[in-house]
Amino acid sequence: MKRSLLFIAATILFVLGGFISYNHFSWKKLPNFESSGFEEIFDEIYTKQGKESSKTLRELVSTLKVPSASAAVAVNGQLVWVGTYGFADIEKQTKVSPLTLYRIGSTSKALTSVAVMKLVQDEKLDLDVPISTIIQNYPEKQWSFSTRHLLSHTAGLPDYEDLGIKGLYYSMLNFKQFSSVEESLALFQNIPLLFEPGTGFKYNSFGPVLASRVVEISSGMSFEEFMNKYIFQPSGMKNTYLEKGKNNPASIAKFYETDNQGSYRNWHTFGFPKQIQNLSYKWAGGGMLSTPTDLVLLGNRLLTDNEFIGEDIKGIFFTPQLLNNGEVNIQNxxxxxxLNQSYTSKHFKNRTVTMMVHHAGISKGSMNFLCLFPKENIVINVSTNGRSEDIDFSHFWDFTMQLVAPFVDGLHSEGM
Incomplete structure (x- = not known):
């Protein structure tokens, strides 16, 4: 018995020593990014704006201490500018390009929402039908809840921190390839609801994951098949995928943790190859890969093609949801x-007030921000392949507004 305890103690000390050593010695200095930039301006009318935004993109990489950033902007349904700066893979000195894939994190929730929009528009899904009616073998809960509750985070579903050790494992480090949406439901489907649906708000990734199972049953297709056929392909999105660990496309960036001193290391891999990290347990809630160009193409489609998604359907999905007491949920x-109904930024000339529909994403070694400006018909997306715990996301938000400001200001100076 004593020998066994000594062995366990020695093992714990060995592992702890390894983690301490990794944390101390795994950091390296970020390289010089000069000559690693790229820009393409698709309409000479936007040359000035494109040049200004390319300069801002370089400032973003330098200030936020990330290995690379990639951005795209569309105006009135047309892609007008793309810019990249930095390295997709630092060790190999691989420059980022417009085709480099990034983890888009919770922006995946917005893409999942578009799939549900499509089914509602085609009258294949009612947002307010109880989930137990659609997924008939789903474990019974204390209360009934609907797809509307799932997409608005008002169903009472838990998030990772509510799952104990299992939740910590999947939120920090996951190697398993889930073969289907249904398999991933096992992570949370047996946990009781945290509150009566419609009475509170709990932001989580499990709601969209369960909604993706609703997509499958309502369409008779796998979530991946439906997204490819009805969302990605019609929008011209040739570089958007569900993440699959070792089977990800070769064009995926490498993802890094950085600090405000300009150092980097592979994102929380503890020395393991990054390729074995896997987000297939939450495709719909935070497990998609894409490029800024692809995401801007989707935003274009939403804003300019009413046959794709009609104004009435967008009106439903872009409206902040009310709780049972008639009040808007705490996150709007x-x-x-x-939705920011009356939004402005210090970077907009004359403090232009406009409407912004958006969704950000923070994932393992990445940040993403997709913003739609319906009044101006402008879409922007920005992605990075690194993030620092020392730098607040608000700085990334601020740079995104600085990147899009020349295009917003240009339209307003012309009187739109």
Missing amino acids: YALGWR
Whole structure:
């Protein structure tokens, strides 16, 4: 018995020593990014704006201490500018390009929302039908809840921190390839609801994951098949995928943790190859890969093609959801999207006030921000392949507004 305890203690000390050593010696200095930039301006009318935004993109990489950033902007349904700066893979000195794939984190929730929009528009799904009616073998809960509740985070579902050790494992480090949406439901489907649906708000990734199972049953297709056929392909999105660990496309960036001193290391891999990290347990809630160009193409489609998604359907999904007491939820969250009805930025000339529909994403070694400006018909997306715990996301938000400001200001100076 004593020998066994000594062995366990020695093992714990060995592992702890390894983690301490990794944490101390795994950091390296970020390289010089000069000559690693790229820009393409698709309409000479936007040359000035494109040049200004390319300069801002370089400032973003330098200030936020990330290995790379990639951005795209569309105006009135047309892609007008793309810019990249930095390295997709630092060790190999691989420059980032417009085709480099990034983890888009919770922006995946917005893409899942578009799938549900499509089914509602085609009258294949009612947002308010109880989930137990749609997924007939789903474990019974204390209360009934609907797809509307799932997409608005008002169903009472838990998040990772509510799952104990299992939740910590999947939120910090996961190697398993889930073969289907249904398999991933096992992570949370047996946990009781945290509150009566419609009475509170709990932001989580499990709601969209369960909604993706609703997509499968309502369409008769796998979630991946439906997204490819009805969302990605019609929008011209040739570089958007569900993450699959070792089977990810070769064009995926490498993801890094950085600090405000300009150092980097592989994102929380503790020395393991990053390729074995896997987000297949939450495709719909935070497990998609894409490029800024692809995401801007989707935003274009939403804003300019009413046959794709009609104004009435967008009106439903872009409206902040009310709780049972008639009050708007505490995050002003709509159905898979966030809405700022009267938004302005210090970077907009004359403090232009406009409407912004958006969804950000923070993932393992990445940040993403997709913003739609319906009044101006402008879409922007920005992605990075690194993030620092020392730098607040608000700085990334601020740079995104600085990147899009020349295009917003240009339209308003012309009187739109």
